[in-house]
Amino acid sequence: MAEVFDKIVRQGKFVLGDHVERFEKEFAVFQKVKHCVSVGNGHDALWIALKTYGIGKGDEVIVPSHTCQATWLAVVNTGARPVPVEVDPFNYLINPELIERSLSPKTKAIVPVHLYGHPCAMDNIVAIAKNHNLKVIEDNAQAHGAIYKSKQTGSWGDCNATSFYPTKNLGALGDGGAILTNNKKIADQARAIRNYGSVKKDIHTVQGINSRLDELQAALLSIKLKRLKSWNDQRIQNAKIYCKLLPNVGDLQLPPQPSASVKPVFHQFVIQTRSRNELRKYLAKKGIETAIHYPMPVHQQKAYDFLKYKKGSLPIAERLSETILSLPVWPGMKFDEIEFVSDEIQTFFRR
Ligand SMILES: Cc1ncc(COP(=O)(O)O)c(C=O)c1O
CATH class of the missing domain: 3.90.1150.10 (Aspartate Aminotransferase, domain 1)
Structure with a gap:
């Protein structure tokens, strides 16, 4: 790790450099999705994922009643309203049987949370979303590597979010997060939003935020991903x-x-x-x-x-x-x- 640190200091590129690009590729391969866009933390990953679908004021988003408050906060910070659905008290995960009764014409997305590392019933959730024309944005902050019916959590939804907070199964030396999707347009939009809305240097097509991963975190995450x-x-x-x-x-x-x-x-x-x-x-x-x-x-x-x-x-x-x-x-x-x-x-x- 000391070698990597020295190299990064000598290179003088500290944010969104080669290590970030490499980690994004590696994590996309790990998750078996086409695109990984790293961001500053898990909250921003959720927030940006919601924003890429234009979710905001006047919209509703289904969330589990029992979760880390960041799941709700990301929805609230878009301007949308989180609509909680009770979890199954035995596995702590959103109960798919209760989702439909909480839908309204304002519902735009479902955010299942794979809490404590346990995978949600993603086939049921995706089927409900398809029936009602909703997006699925998985919150996979706590379940790197979990599998549901032969497919990894964080790869079922339209666009998924995760956190690399140090305590997570894959944790950085500080804050970090990522968005995962098979949709290039959504990935490109997320890439712009994380960097002040910049599609290329000095060209800003949307109002973004500053939520970028730094080189040191990315280098460490690459090392830790192997383990x-x-x-x-x-x-x-x-x-x-x-x-x-x-x-x-x-x-x-x-x-x-x-x-x-x-x-x-x-x-x-x-x-x-x-x-x-x-x-x-x-x-x-x-x-x-x-x-x-x-x-x-x-x-x-x-x-x-x-x-x-x-x-x-x-x-x-x-x-x-x-x-x-x-x-x-x-x-x-x-x-x-x-x-x-x-x-x-x-x-x-x-x-
Ligand atoms: C389920 C869940 N969602 C979202 C987050 C937010 O991640 P972060 O702390 O990186 O913003 C966390 C982590 O704290 C989490 O456990």
Whole structure:
């Protein structure tokens, strides 16, 4: 990495240079899509993807009720209204059976989120979108490498967005993101929007923003992309061990395991229990760090008051925010460490 850093400093091209171009090509190949347009972060990737379809004021966009708030924010920042659809409480993903009843003449797109590394039912979602002439923009920030029915997440939609925030399965040294599409016109437009709306130097056809990836991030991402499969395999293996060590414990609900057609990449290993807060405190005392993704549903955040979703309006998202807990699942975690966490959870429920 030090060599790459030296080379970039000597070259003196720090943003949108050869390393960015190379990474875009490599990531497009990895995702099996024609075009990858790197951007500054995952929020901008979603925002730009929506903008390339002209989505904005007066439009509605279907989003999951339970997600990272950036999914909703990107929609709000276009001027459109996010319309939440409840998730399935067992896999945390938008429930395709509930989508159609939330559509209106204003609906323009569906943004499924492959939360925690679990793939959404993309065949159903794409079919609904086709029937109603809607765009699908996948939020694949948490699921690099996940597969649904032999096809990678982030390659099903019309135009897809991802994040390379450092904690992601493929994470940079700072912020980063990308847009993926098979549509050249959309890719060209995204390329312009990320760089002040510039199609070529000093020619600005649209009002864009500054959301560019820098050379250092791109160089690191190229190096890390080669290791992504192995890191994902380790996460999958860790999840398998947890599930083996934690069968029928208290009211603990474990995440879905891989099947022949659905292959998650366990960005997070999320369990559910009514004793979540007590369990979290107990584990912290034993030196085990856990997290909550996310402790407050988006519709209850003050920033989204204007959408006027009252407490109780999205009961699944609200309940999940009180019961979910993310256990450590990082690649490189040793069997003994997973066993220690599992043993402590067993002890907690035996007390
Ligand atoms: C599901 C999801 N969508 C969007 C984002 C936004 O990505 P970023 O933080 O790079 O803007 C994130 C990451 O934080 C995320 O987890």
